[in-house]
Amino acid sequence: MKNNILVIGGGPAGLEASAVLSRMGYNVILAEKEKRLGGHLAKWDRLFPDQTPAKEVLDGLLDGIKDVKCFTETDVNSINLLDRSFNAMLSNGITILADAVLLASGFDMFKAEKKEEYGYGIYDGVMTNADMEQVFREGKTFSPAPKAIGFVHCVGSRDEKAGNPACSKVCCATAVKQAIETKELYPEANVYCFYMDLRMFGRHYEDLYLRAQKAGIRFIRGRVSEVAETSEGRLLVKAEDTLSSRPVKVTLDRLVLMAGMRPSEAGHKVGRQLNLSVEEDGFFSSRDGFLSLQKSKLPGLFYAGACTGPKTLPDTFHEARSAAMEIDRYIKENFRK
Amino acid sequence: MIYLLTSNILQISPEGIIDRYPNSYNHFVLPFVIGISFILVYLFIGLVRILYHLTGEDRIKLLKSLFKPKTAWKNIKDIFCDCLLHTKIWKRKPLLGYMHSAIAFGWFLLIVVGHIEVWLFAPRHLSGLTEGSLYYPIFYRFFIWINPAHETLRGSVFFFIMDFLLLYVLSGIGLAMFKRVRSIALGMRHTTKPSLADRVALYSLWLIFPLRLLAEGFTADLSGGGFLTRPLNWVFRAFFGNELNFLPTWWAYSICLGLFFLAMPFSRYMHILTEPLLILMRNAGLKVRKPRKGFAEAEIYACSSCGLCLDACPMNVQKKNLKYSSVYFIRFLRRHNKRKTREIADKCLMCGKCYALCPVGVNSPAIRRALRETQNNNIKCDYSYLEDASSKSSATLAGKAGGKILYFAGCMSHLTPVIIKSVETILKASGQDYEFMDRNEGICCGRPLMLAGRTEAAQKTIQANSRIIRESGCTTLLVSCPICLKIFKEEYSLNGIEVIHYTQLVDRLIKEGKLKVSKSSSAIVYHDPCELGRGCGIYEEPRNVLSSVAELKKASKERDESICCGYSMGTLTLDEKDKAKIAESSVTSLMAENPDEIVTACPMCYRAIRSKAEVPVKDFAEIVCENIEK
Amino acid sequence: MIDFGFSFSPSSRINLDKADKEKFLSLAALEPDVLKCMACGSCSASCTAGAFEDTSVRKAILSLQNGLSDDAVKLLNHCMLCGKCTMVCPRGINTRHLILSIQKIYGK
Numbered sequence A: 001m002k003n004n005i006l007v008i009g010g011g012p013a014g015l016e017a018s019a020v021l022s023r024m025g026y027n028v029i030l031a032e033k034e035k036r037l038g039g040h041l042a043k044w045d046r047l048f049p050d051q052t053p054a055k056e057v058l059d060g061l062l063d064g065i066k067d068v069k070c071f072t073e074t075d076v077n078s079i080n081l082l083d084r085s086f087n088a089m090l091s092n093g094i095t096i097l098a099d100a101v102l103l104a105s106g107f108d109m110f111k112a113e114k115k116e117e118y119g120y121g122i123y124d125g126v127m128t129n130a131d132m133e134q135v136f137r138e139g140k141t142f143s144p145a146p147k148a149i150g151f152v153h154c155v156g157s158r159d160e161k162a163g164n165p166a167c168s169k170v171c172c173a174t175a176v177k178q179a180i181e182t183k184e185l186y187p188e189a190n191v192y193c194f195y196m197d198l199r200m201f202g203r204h205y206e207d208l209y210l211r212a213q214k215a216g217i218r219f220i221r222g223r224v225s226e227v228a229e230t231s232e233g234r235l236l237v238k239a240e241d242t243l244s245s246r247p248v249k250v251t252l253d254r255l256v257l258m259a260g261m262r263p264s265e266a267g268h269k270v271g272r273q274l275n276l277s278v279e280e281d282g283f284f285s286s287r288d289g290f291l292s293l294q295k296s297k298l299p300g301l302f303y304a305g306a307c308t309g310p311k312t313l314p315d316t317f318h319e320a321r322s323a324a325m326e327i328d329r330y331i332k333e334n335f336r337k
Numbered sequence B: 001m002i003y004l005l006t007s008n009i010l011q012i013s014p015e016g017i018i019d020r021y022p023n024s025y026n027h028f029v030l031p032f033v034i035g036i037s038f039i040l041v042y043l044f045i046g047l048v049r050i051l052y053h054l055t056g057e058d059r060i061k062l063l064k065s066l067f068k069p070k071t072a073w074k075n076i077k078d079i080f081c082d083c084l085l086h087t088k089i090w091k092r093k094p095l096l097g098y099m100h101s102a103i104a105f106g107w108f109l110l111i112v113v114g115h116i117e118v119w120l121f122a123p124r125h126l127s128g129l130t131e132g133s134l135y136y137p138i139f140y141r142f143f144i145w146i147n148p149a150h151e152t153l154r155g156s157v158f159f160f161i162m163d164f165l166l167l168y169v170l171s172g173i174g175l176a177m178f179k180r181v182r183s184i185a186l187g188m189r190h191t192t193k194p195s196l197a198d199r200v201a202l203y204s205l206w207l208i209f210p211l212r213l214l215a216e217g218f219t220a221d222l223s224g225g226g227f228l229t230r231p232l233n234w235v236f237r238a239f240f241g242n243e244l245n246f247l248p249t250w251w252a253y254s255i256c257l258g259l260f261f262l263a264m265p266f267s268r269y270m271h272i273l274t275e276p277l278l279i280l281m282r283n284a285g286l287k288v289r290k291p292r293k294g295f296a297e298a299e300i301y302a303c304s305s306c307g308l309c310l311d312a313c314p315m316n317v318q319k320k321n322l323k324y325s326s327v328y329f330i331r332f333l334r335r336h337n338k339r340k341t342r343e344i345a346d347k348c349l350m351c352g353k354c355y356a357l358c359p360v361g362v363n364s365p366a367i368r369r370a371l372r373e374t375q376n377n378n379i380k381c382d383y384s385y386l387e388d389a390s391s392k393s394s395a396t397l398a399g400k401a402g403g404k405i406l407y408f409a410g411c412m413s414h415l416t417p418v419i420i421k422s423v424e425t426i427l428k429a430s431g432q433d434y435e436f437m438d439r440n441e442g443i444c445c446g447r448p449l450m451l452a453g454r455t456e457a458a459q460k461t462i463q464a465n466s467r468i469i470r471e472s473g474c475t476t477l478l479v480s481c482p483i484c485l486k487i488f489k490e491e492y493s494l495n496g497i498e499v500i501h502y503t504q505l506v507d508r509l510i511k512e513g514k515l516k517v518s519k520s521s522s523a524i525v526y527h528d529p530c531e532l533g534r535g536c537g538i539y540e541e542p543r544n545v546l547s548s549v550a551e552l553k554k555a556s557k558e559r560d561e562s563i564c565c566g567y568s569m570g571t572l573t574l575d576e577k578d579k580a581k582i583a584e585s586s587v588t589s590l591m592a593e594n595p596d597e598i599v600t601a602c603p604m605c606y607r608a609i610r611s612k613a614e615v616p617v618k619d620f621a622e623i624v625c626e627n628i629e630k
Numbered sequence C: 001m002i003d004f005g006f007s008f009s010p011s012s013r014i015n016l017d018k019a020d021k022e023k024f025l026s027l028a029a030l031e032p033d034v035l036k037c038m039a040c041g042s043c044s045a046s047c048t049a050g051a052f053e054d055t056s057v058r059k060a061i062l063s064l065q066n067g068l069s070d071d072a073v074k075l076l077n078h079c080m081l082c083g084k085c086t087m088v089c090p091r092g093i094n095t096r097h098l099i100l101s102i103q104k105i106y107g108k
Helices: A012-023 A039-043 A054-063 A129-137 A171-185 A205-214 A265-274 A313-335 B027-053 B056-067 B069-085 B087-092 B094-121 B153-181 B196-223 B229-240 B247-266 B268-283 B295-302 B308-312 B319-324 B326-334 B338-347 B353-357 B364-376 B384-397 B417-429 B447-451 B455-472 B482-490 B502-511 B540-549 B576-593 B603-612 B620-626 C021-030 C032-036 C042-046 C057-065 C069-076 C084-088 C095-106
Strands: A004-008 A027-031 A069-071 A076-082 A085-090 A095-098 A100-103 A107-109 A126-128 A148-155 A190-195 A218-221 A226-229 A235-241 A246-252 A254-259 A261-263 A301-303 B003-006 B010-012 B017-019 B144-146 B405-408 B434-436 B476-479 B498-501 B523-527 B551-553 B597-600 B617-619
Touching (some): A004 A012, A012 A313, A126 A129, A148 A246, A218 A235, A246 C042, B027 B247, B094 B153, B153 B196, B153 B229, B247 B268, B364 B447, B405 B417, B417 B603, B417 B620, B447 B455, B476 B482, B476 B502, B498 B502, B540 B551, B597 B620, C021 C057, C032 C095, C069 C095
Parallel strands (some): A100 A301, A126 A254, A148 A190, A148 A254, B523 B551, B597 B617
Antiparallel strands (some): B010 B017, B017 B144
């Protein structure tokens, strides 16, 4: 008998874990709330640090889940623990009895309109990192060609007022990547990055930073605090250049907000039904911070990916694979004696 | 018409009233006489001290106002309505209002009618202290004997009235006792903890009237009595026989009165005597200048410590912050506790709700500001740059804004670009000629400095801005921030340039037909910003407009009872977490009728409410823009 | 000091050994927020007074930590307490009260 395993969330973590679990011989059922699989990865154009097309990675992931039962546009309506197994009712009417559940609900993008002073949704020229990826992915261009573009790091991250004091980890590298791509598209444009601290921590990230510097991108160490509109409809951006200790203002045509990661609302809905505990930042709390990272407090329920905090794609894939191994061990210990 | 009946032992007046005591004196009056003398001396000294601490200018202002017919009439009306009838409490909480008016107005009438009775029936006793005028009318029933055969209709009417009034007061006292046990029944969630003097005064006040009933009941067969005292007398006779020893109850009655007056200056009940003075001073247009002396002292002693401000204070959402309410602030001020008063003064949001709802009208935000002034006004600063800045700004505006609207967005609106953009859209759509005063660089209006107690510094920014506004030649100054609006209206002298909030302008534009809006099906609720509503009295204009662009729902607390959003510029020390709690409670009140959207008209409120609301939050101008008919 | 008729130009190097840590700690005891600044510059960027004169809460805090209290007071001299810095501070520092406290403690 094949054990049923329910994977909630069809983003990178859910897809990779499903692939590994199905290779191990489990009967994997994947529920994804959106129309297509891939999560935020499916909306991205290219990935840092080496600008690998997101589609390549996604296709690789989808190749691995041929034996997985995927339900898209499907919510988990209710889920509860019966004795040893989980009973889940999906919105498509299917009820599943799963011996283990992997929660891979990922993250939601921070709603940039919450930072009123940046004018997202008010000024036409203000957009988010996700909007920018869409532009790249669809091969659109701005016309007239922008003369100046700015990238604001830490929008809704490291910000108590926005309800998220933590760093979202990936925005710095994303901003530098997008800045380079923008500069490649519009070599004449002045490109600025407004950062608080540049957190280029991963392998090859520093190279990306150097590439950006060489491309002539101007890095200003200061957080943008005000965006106004000039009489010509351009954006007047105010920040402090903290390195020269002077307030700066610059007129831009586009301002790209690096919206951070917030816990997924859909994930919370599942978490509430199972009484899963979340930490102060809103992300789920693992059983411990070192040896049981993928385990929840509930036996048989595991985590992978950004549902336990912001993560890069490689981190997410590591977690997905180790979650699969933890699930395998759990099933063997509890169901195959 | 006074003549002697039996030598000089019994004197008889025309109604057949006979003095039972030759000199109209008995030792039991002593506690009362001591008490009333003490309070009268105390009052006199207090009055002199308050007047002494007023500035000369204020004293003259006060004196003049007393003789101005209009103010004099207002004084009488206010004293009658506020001190006796307590109309302000009636309006909000009828049962509580009845309780207060029963005790205050009832007691007042007892004294007045009692004196009239004495004046009519024993005129001799109103002349001179030695004849007992201080206590005689109070204990009138003890000193006289009326031959029942001589009782006239006139006398009976008084017996009835006096007993009726006593019943009226007793009903109030009964409610007051009930309120101690269950305050919520009278509409109060929080009540203050009474101090020792409060307790002494309170319990003696409670006892005064039942004891009066007992005492007058005991003597009713001699002095005569009405529908209360006479039957009571029959009951006593039935129990104790015909020989009633009634002196102890009169002693008890007098002791309670004396105790009450002795405890009064140290208790909350001082408000009874101070409130009329406060009314006179307020109607004279005096302002709080020092936090503890002069006018402020009158305000402090006029506080009845009723605790209505506890329910009003937006900080009451957290129990730990109840101690920052006005009632405790005033109490600590009265006790000269500097550390506590400073702490409370700095914490306050200055939302003004306690002032708006105070039955006495104690302006504690003004006292808090005055206290902040003693701490912060002398901080060294350098505002020399403002002159230069205002010249530059004047030069750029010169000749451009003549005869037009001058729009001052203010510091905070620059952090909410949606407001600026929407206001400009409305101005353009309605064909208004306008000039932007602070598109790039502006000078602060001065209200935040003022609220922090830095009055002198605020004057510098006021001067700088006044110059720009006056020299621009504009006819109307349009502001989108209620904080700015308040100070522009109160502290600026702009040579007749109209200062107007954008909610007022939009209302006017729609009425004049210059702006056409259509009604959407969305259900909205409007949050009254403190500075706009309680601060400037603007409640109707935004509602007029909003009800023509959407379906306007009600909040559980609105208009002058609206709950501050928590982001007020008024507080100096309240931390982010506490502010967030207040924002939450404000949102909860707004969501009472489950509206689709929340609308407000202040950049601070906009940000605060957005941070907590689950439904979309829009600015007033934004929602108007969405519904402009093209 | 003996007057030699000439002077060495003062070093522009900040000497942390000489910074008055006691006074800063007493400020921090009163205003724990002062330790929370991460120097993002939002306050200076939106500062109303900063558009005219050198005004910065961020720099003032840094100056105090470096023992340059005169500089700190000068940087806040022009402040109009408008509160924009409080609104934009991502760490939720109560800048307005901090400014008042710095002025009161170091301004004498």
